[in-house]
Amino acid sequence: MSDVLEFAGVSVVRGRKVLLDDVDWQVRDGERWVVLGPNGAGKTTLLQIAGARLHPTRGVAGILDEVMGRVDVFELRPRIGLASAALASQIPEHETVLNVVVTASYGVTGRWREQYERMDERRAFRLLDAWGMSTFMNRTFASLSEGERKRVQIARALMSDPELLLLDEPGAGLDLAGREELVHSLSQLAADEEAPALVLVTHHLEEVPPGFTHAMLLREGAVVAQGPIADVLTEEHLSETFGLPLEVRSEGGRYTAVARRA
């Protein structure tokens, strides 16, 4: 098994603020990770490094057997799919859904562009179909509901056939039905042996999809616990992470947490 991510002593410091504090982390091929922590814990910062968008201030970030700082990030980035609110906000509102997905392959296909155009469109269509969005392919991105946008963003992130897929709060802004559909789809993706290594960031325990294998808990930039999911998502660890006593339940691979009352 090869390492998808290998972080050693990774810290990110901005002024006096430590956004990430000495993080060691190993993600191997086939693993499905969830990163949980309250707002401001450093989850997005961690994902920015994993996506080769940000350099650590200290430490070494190994990504897909390359080392940040010693590799051309423009060669590395197409090997990593990333879906985040920041990226979604850069999508032109009047772009069609099919184009939103197809354009993710620009720069990867380079000078063979024309020959690949039809292949790209077919691949984009298949991905939209897999995420239940093919009937929307000619709609504009702006006209979609939040749940539909999330599916298109994930299809887009998968377009370059990445070895690593990073999802930053894909459940944000979804209603209950939208969230449940997304959790179900992510659970199916987790079970797909062909799917890349997955890292999903959230602050809602309810969004952890069944079948995810590992978890990391972050609080104020530091790792509270990490490892196999059942060992990590305990009342003790989660209470420490979120800074209040929690009652945690799990059933059928789904988790819920409520504040513990004396």
Ligand SMILES: Nc1ncnc2c1ncn2[C@@H]1O[C@H](COP(=O)(O)OP(=O)(O)O)[C@@H](O)[C@H]1O
């Ligand atoms: N450039 C920056 N300078 C100072 N603080 C920052 C900067 N970028 C982010 N932060 C702070 O770092 C903390 C971690 O941010 P982030 O990784 O976005 O957390 P999360 O995604 O877990 O909510 C937050 O408190 C945020 O305000």
Ligand SMILES: [Mg+2]
């Ligand atoms: Mg964030």
